[in-house]
Amino acid sequence: MTVAPKKDRLSPPLMLAFRAAYDARDARKPIELRDQYGERVIAGRRSTGRFPISETLLRREVSHDVETLLNTIALESTLDLTGYACVRTSILNYGFPDIANRSIDEVTDEELSDALRMSLTTYEPRLDRKSIRVRRDTTVDPEQLKLRFFVQSDLKCEPLNVPVEFVADVDLDSGDIQINRL
Template identity: 45%
Template sequence: MNRIRTTKRDRFVPPVMHAFREAFRMRDAAKPIDNRNEAGERVIAGRRTSPRSAVSETALRIELGEDLASLLNTVDLAAMEDLSGLEEVGASVLNFGMPDLAAIVANAETAQQIGHVLKQKLELYERRLVPGTVVVVGEPLDDTASGQLRFHINAEMYSTPTDIPVEFVADVEAESGKIRVFRL
């Protein structure tokens, strides 16, 4: 079996959520494990402890990409309910997601507004991004845009032993409001 050699410099400590995701991927979260040593004492199974060990930068980026796609394609509560006077609700997980972007008009003013909202929502809900490092830059619109807005996003992702610079692209489809995240 070919294994890629890694050094301590390219291995990172995963967030706690990684353990739950790994158990889900392995489909073993609900399987009972009752390993015992010679003395009859219970031993924690290796497959349940391994997600807590170091992972690659690529694995961290993949998980971040999945979560960013979920965040950016979830419509927030404010799209359905008037949250005037409920500022704490507007900034809570109850309002997780983006405003409804379906049927937006792709123009420079809209692009600027969506860029501002993207930055605000990423800083509010994606806690792995280092505050103050999120930079959202909209790509200039041209005749070939075909109802699509593109944003280049740079930030730093918290990690141990060192933070990881991340850069990705978010394409907003004007008709459906779907956001595609790639190049992470």
Template identity: 35%
Template sequence: MAARPKTPAEDRRRRTRRVHERSRIALFDVFRQSFEDHDARKGSSAIAEADGSSTAELSSRSNARRIGVDEQTLRMHVQDHLATLMNTIRLDAAVDLADAPNVKQSVVNYGFPDLSSLTIKELNSRDMLQTIRSALEDHEPRLVPGSLAVRMDTIEGNAQARVAVHLTADLIADPADVAVEFSADVDTGSGKVILHKSRS
């Protein structure tokens, strides 16, 4: 999928982002990657320099914090985060947060609305699309603001029980933003969301 052309205002915002804002990796992902690489069990090592001195070799978790991750790893991390987000029922599905707007937009209200009791018509409503878009923008800061588009379709042959959610957005990356597309199947009976692999 080709990236959409940037407006002059978006280009200006991109140029003014600091380096650490363009190479985002969640701290949780740093530790998960370290666990998968058995990084903590490896002894510290040093690189011998020509002048006889030595320089400590950086661990994989230190490298990830300093230089970020490649495009493929970024996509994988964001996909994992979105799958968790979409399968977590947010607090305001059970508690009225109308009097607590700051809580409503905070990590305390992490997750998606409860989709298990909604009809196909309710899922396809404009209000539901906006609620889903807001949840994604509030809890996945690596999405470029304003780039997210959400669409819902019924799945042919099983219109009574399943809908498909299609997400397109740009991810903050260095040296250029990365256009991504995700799709997910929603089982309205259980509320379970199955997120499929992203497509570029």
């Protein structure tokens, strides 16, 4: 007999534990708990396991991390990494190519689309690599100096993968990328 998975409870990413501890700002607060015999008791914050989270919270965490990834300038933007294939895909090159110092004519839609896909497949392991699709939204007025891309993927979760779709707005003046609706 199999038990049907609860669709509203997902396995959290490991980084959620670190972010929750940072948000609580309690890592340096001493905890001296003793039982009735004077023996030290392990504090709850150190002994709790990973707790299931809601789909909404998981989407918010991934959205935050994707926006951070895409607004971090990759090392390859400042150094020529030709001949250093391992460095190009390592954490040393984490981020997105710098487009702020390039003119609008130098940046093509295909180049940005490929760079988005490459950054997500390389540095966001929670997204299923095979499912990442990036397409340009052509309804945005070119006068706004902004490009919009729709990104679809599956978020790898236990017990089920969660389909996600978000919008990446690329500001061609500043190079900033804003993530909406994850």
